[in-house]
Amino acid sequence: MAVATVIPIVATVIYIFAQGFPAVSLEFLSDFPHDGMRAGGILPAIIGTLYLTIGTAIFSVPLGIAAAIYLSEYAVDTPLTRTIRIAIINLAGIPSVVYGLFGLGLFVLFLKFGTSILAASLTLSIMTLPVIISTAEESLRAVPQAFRTVSISLGATRWQTIRRIVLKEALPGILTGVILGLERAAGETAPILFTGAAFFLPRLPGSPFDATMALPYHLFVISTQVPEMPIQIQYGTALVLLVFVLTMNLIATVIRSRARAGRQW
Amino acid sequence: MVDKIVIENLSLQYSDGTESLRDVSLNVHEKAVTVLFGPAGGGKSTLLRCLNRLNDLTEVRASAGRILIDGENVLDPKTDVIALRRKVGMVFARPVVLPMSIRENLTYGLELAGETRRSKLDEAVERSLKLAALWDEVKDRLDDPAIALSGGQQQRLCLARSLALQPEIILLDEPTSGLDPISTGKVEAALVELKKEFTIILVPHSVQQAGRTADYAAFFLQGDLVEYNEGKALFTTPKEKRTEDYITGRFG
Numbered sequence: 001m002a003v004a005t006v007i008p009i010v011a012t013v014i015y016i017f018a019q020g021f022p023a024v025s026l027e028f029l030s031d032f033p034h035d036g037m038r039a040g041g042i043l044p045a046i047i048g049t050l051y052l053t054i055g056t057a058i059f060s061v062p063l064g065i066a067a068a069i070y071l072s073e074y075a076v077d078t079p080l081t082r083t084i085r086i087a088i089i090n091l092a093g094i095p096s097v098v099y100g101l102f103g104l105g106l107f108v109l110f111l112k113f114g115t116s117i118l119a120a121s122l123t124l125s126i127m128t129l130p131v132i133i134s135t136a137e138e139s140l141r142a143v144p145q146a147f148r149t150v151s152i153s154l155g156a157t158r159w160q161t162i163r164r165i166v167l168k169e170a171l172p173g174i175l176t177g178v179i180l181g182l183e184r185a186a187g188e189t190a191p192i193l194f195t196g197a198a199f200f201l202p203r204l205p206g207s208p209f210d211a212t213m214a215l216p217y218h219l220f221v222i223s224t225q226v227p228e229m230p231i232q233i234q235y236g237t238a239l240v241l242l243v244f245v246l247t248m249n250l251i252a253t254v255i256r257s258r259a260r261a262g263r264q265w
Numbered sequence: 266m267v268d269k270i271v272i273e274n275l276s277l278q279y280s281d282g283t284e285s286l287r288d289v290s291l292n293v294h295e296k297a298v299t300v301l302f303g304p305a306g307g308g309k310s311t312l313l314r315c316l317n318r319l320n321d322l323t324e325v326r327a328s329a330g331r332i333l334i335d336g337e338n339v340l341d342p343k344t345d346v347i348a349l350r351r352k353v354g355m356v357f358a359r360p361v362v363l364p365m366s367i368r369e370n371l372t373y374g375l376e377l378a379g380e381t382r383r384s385k386l387d388e389a390v391e392r393s394l395k396l397a398a399l400w401d402e403v404k405d406r407l408d409d410p411a412i413a414l415s416g417g418q419q420q421r422l423c424l425a426r427s428l429a430l431q432p433e434i435i436l437l438d439e440p441t442s443g444l445d446p447i448s449t450g451k452v453e454a455a456l457v458e459l460k461k462e463f464t465i466i467l468v469p470h471s472v473q474q475a476g477r478t479a480d481y482a483a484f485f486l487q488g489d490l491v492e493y494n495e496g497k498a499l500f501t502t503p504k505e506k507r508t509e510d511y512i513t514g515r516f517g
Contacts, residue, residue: 154374264364
């Protein structure tokens with residue numbers, strides 16, 4: 001049975017590789033789309049997804065880690081902190097298209113950021129936060145309590161203890177959560193649909209207030225919105241997105257296993 | 266004899282209602298080993314953790330009384346607890362080495378105290394390891410991870426780590442409970458040397474260890490200080506029936 005779960009994953013990857021590999025070339029990765037996207041490359045979508053991932057990281061990583069530190073190291077059990085925890089758990093279960101609508105309402109319209117990298121990054125950040133907060137909190141809690149007690153008994157303040165011992169030990173786990181969260185953000189279509197993604201742009205975005213093309217949305221567009229689309233370009237785009245996400249996954253796995261091997265507790 | 270610590274009518278309850286100490290008064294003499302012993306749940310560890318305010322980390326509902334160290338009430342909310350903890354070092358029952366090298370374990374507290382000079386730090390490493398009788402065993406591998414040491418060595422490293430801060434008082438909470446007899450012997454031998462320089466309060470892991478190490482001994486039973494005397498006197502001619510019953514093994 002366990003082997004059976006591997007089959008669809010491996011089959012998908014092999015199929016995408018087999019179908020998409022012929023389309024991928026240096027030109028495909030470094031050129032703009034031509035002929036109504038039926039030819040040329042996907043450079044603006046690759047760059048756009050990079051921008052969105054970085055933008056999401058800028059907002060969600062510091063905020064998520066700070067929230068996790070508060071919940072793990074400072075918060076006492078009160079109705080307020082219990083509400084915060086329940087909110088985080090529920091936030092993780094909200095469908096991504098709902099985040100998209102929320103982002104449209106708050107960032108695009110109310111805050112007047114327009115359809116932009118900024119609005120899309122903020123929307124993706126809200127979606128990513130629960131993942132980052134809960135994995136980071138778990139990693140912080142896994143650090144043995146005795147380290148904190150010893151550190152305090154040696155004249156450290158609580159913050160010095162967190163900075164020098166707890167965060168250092170929890171860092172691999174936190175990074176893993178961050179990467180998994182950002183990976184999800186990189187692959188999502190719905191949250192950026194109304195907040196920052198563009199159908200086609202003739203040039204790369206020049207500021208955070210510009211809209212951008214992005215890999216998952218581009219894949220959606222060329223698969224459903226463009227008639228007579230060559231199939232290799234679709235699979236080529238899927239392959240690039242898959243490699244992008246799998247690479248992040250691989251980095252997370254390497255960090256995790258190296259940390260486990262070097263762990264001193 | 267100079268009284269380094271004066272405990273006056275100390276009472277303490279945890280927030281779940283368990284009473285930990287009841288009206289305890291005790292004078293701890295300078296540069297001697299004072300042993301706090303008795304069955305589990307007697308309040309010995311709680312008392313230790315009051316002395317360096319480590320109880321601040323747990324939920325304590327009510328406390329009354331005073332603890333004067335060099336005449337200053339350390340239970341006063343205005344007390345600088347960081348300075349207090351540098352002055353009152355602590356070694357725990359389970360050796361907890363921090364996840365870093367042997368050297369970094371020893372310099373951790375000093376660096377937090379603002380010491381950056383390499384020569385001073387190296388000096389403190391050597392001095393404290395010698396005091397804890399560990400120098401010869403680790404001097405060639407100071408940059409190895411501390412976790413690679415044996416249990417007995419780890420516990421002496423923990424002792425050295427608190428000594429590196431040059432405290433005046435050292436609290437030891439069952440420091441040998443997880444150690445073999447040879448390692449225990451090394452720790453006890455180190456205490457004999459250390460009491461020339463430091464005021465030591467020890468919660469021993471057995472009555473026998475209490476008898477071996479005590480210059481002064483205090484017997485605690487369920488939050489009460491039953492009897493306090495010079496070690497020799499208390500273990501040979503206890504005044505209280507309950508003390509006698511415990512040290513002769515009639516209960517415990």
